[in-house]
Amino acid sequence: xxxxxxxxxxxxxxxxxxxxxxxxxxxxxxxxxxxxxxxxxxxxxxxxxxxxxxxxxxxxxxxxxxxxxxxxxxxxxxxxxxxxxxxxxxxxxxxxxxxxxxxxxxxxxxxxxxxxxxxxxxxxxxxxxxxxxxxxxxxxxxxxxxxxxxxxxxxxxxxxxxxxxxxxxxxxxxxxxxxxxxxxxxxxxxxxxxxxxxxxxxxxxxxxxxxxxxxxxxxxxxxxxxxxxxxxxxxxxxxxxxxxxxxxxxxxxxxxxxxxxxxxxxxxxxxxxxxxxxxxxxxxxxxxxxxxxxxxxxxxxxxxxxxxxxxxxxxxxxxxxxxxxxxxxxxxxxxxxxxxxxxxxxxxxxxxxxxxxxxxxxxxxxxxxxxxxxxxxxxxxxxxxxxxxx
Numbered sequence: 420x421x422x423x424x425x426x427x428x429x430x431x432x433x434x435x436x437x438x439x440x441x442x443x444x445x446x447x448x449x450x451x452x453x454x455x456x457x458x459x460x461x462x463x464x465x466x467x468x469x470x471x472x473x474x475x476x477x478x479x480x481x482x483x484x485x486x487x488x489x490x491x492x493x494x495x496x497x498x499x500x501x502x503x504x505x506x507x508x509x510x511x512x513x514x515x516x517x518x519x520x521x522x523x524x525x526x527x528x529x530x531x532x533x534x535x536x537x538x539x540x541x542x543x544x545x546x547x548x549x550x551x552x553x554x555x556x557x558x559x560x561x562x563x564x565x566x567x568x569x570x571x572x573x574x575x576x577x578x579x580x581x582x583x584x585x586x587x588x589x590x591x592x593x594x595x596x597x598x599x600x601x602x603x604x605x606x607x608x609x610x611x612x613x614x615x616x617x618x619x620x621x622x623x624x625x626x627x628x629x630x631x632x633x634x635x636x637x638x639x640x641x642x643x644x645x646x647x648x649x650x651x652x653x654x655x656x657x658x659x660x661x662x663x664x665x666x667x668x669x670x671x672x673x674x675x676x677x678x679x680x681x682x683x684x685x686x687x688x689x690x691x692x693x694x695x696x697x698x699x700x701x702x703x704x705x706x707x708x709x710x711x712x713x714x715x716x717x718x719x720x721x722x723x724x725x726x727x728x729x730x731x732x733x734x735x736x737x738x739x740x741x742x743x744x745x746x747x748x749x750x751x752x753x754x755x756x757x758x759x760x761x762x763x764x765x766x767x768x769x770x771x772x773x774x775x776x777x778x779x780x781x782x783x784x785x786x787x788x789x790x791x792x793x794x795x796x797x798x799x800x801x802x803x804x805x806x807x808x809x
Contacts, residue, residue: 502666
């Protein structure tokens with residue numbers, strides 16, 4: 420059945436939803452975003468943008484703003500828990516782009532929001548979908564504010580606890596991987612001019628530059644059975660878990676003094692089975708594939724999803740064929756990230772338990788995965804303008 424897509428609803432105004440709004444407006448599709456939050460409340464501290472994310476952001480036309488407001492660096496250096504460097508692999512690059520860019524999540528959100536708004540995306544705050552009815556030639560949607568509308572396509576970009584996914588596929592088992600990640604924003608010392616990882620006996624700490632002035636500290640720990648942390652003690656608990664580390668971590672540890680500024684998140688992971696659509700409703704980003712943060716690829720995949728979906732909708736009129744092709748194009752790539760990230764989790768847990776295989780090379784494994792992520796995501800006829808001089 421041949422049908423044009425003229426009007427699209429995106430559920431969720433996070434990184435994936437805003438990216439999809441920008442990408443679809445670039446091909447002249449009318450776009451509405453339904454965001455459940457009444458006001459923007461950006462979760463998280465900072466974000467790692469590897470080369471493939473920068474390429475996708477370039478396609479959306481927002482790369483320059485991300486580089487301007489962020490901090491670019493070649494890759495991550497690897498240290499023991501006491502700060503002794505044992506590897507400094509550069510992150511695999513795509514010609515014309517830095518290896519990595521660090522950026523505040525709030526700044527990234529604002530960049531994407533501005534671009535989506537300027538492009539003409541309509542954003543409705545404080546609502547989400549109540550019901551979704553797939554029809555042959557449209558989708559009928561009822562919203563939580565009592566209104567309703569018809570769309571040619573609905574995109575579920577509403578994150579790990581996706582309402583759209585629940586309505587289409589039922590509840591999905593999100594597996595707790597046995598770890599949690601802690602994050603905290605700090606002033607950036609001049610010597611922190613690249614990403615740094617410290618591998619300790621009970622956790623992995625990192626420092627990620629976000630701008631000339633700021634960096635964020637991250638810590639990954641084993642938290643058995645996903646305990647509920649007292650929010651008024653998060654700063655103390657984070658400092659305690661950092662006691663084993665030396666180097667710059669030890670120098671900045673006591674600057675963690677505000678419990679309300681500690682972002683603590685237990686880590687879950689899952690991958691939806693194919694296909695990621697039913698009728699004229701499709702899932703992108705964390706709604707379809709939620710990965711652990713160990714490769715810095717969660718947001719990258721969501722942005723790529725938006726770019727690839729727009730390419731498919733632009734080049735063909737058969738919507739069912741396009742949606743099937745989307746899952747086919749994206750599934751294996753997302754599976755690699757989800758599975759390889761989980762492998763890194765398992766190795767870290769084994770290291771902390773003292774049973775790490777001697778032949779494991781985490782730096783090499785990470786590099787090889789990122790090389791795979793730098794492979795093209797668009798068809799050969801789509802030519803991305805290469806940036807020079809970086």
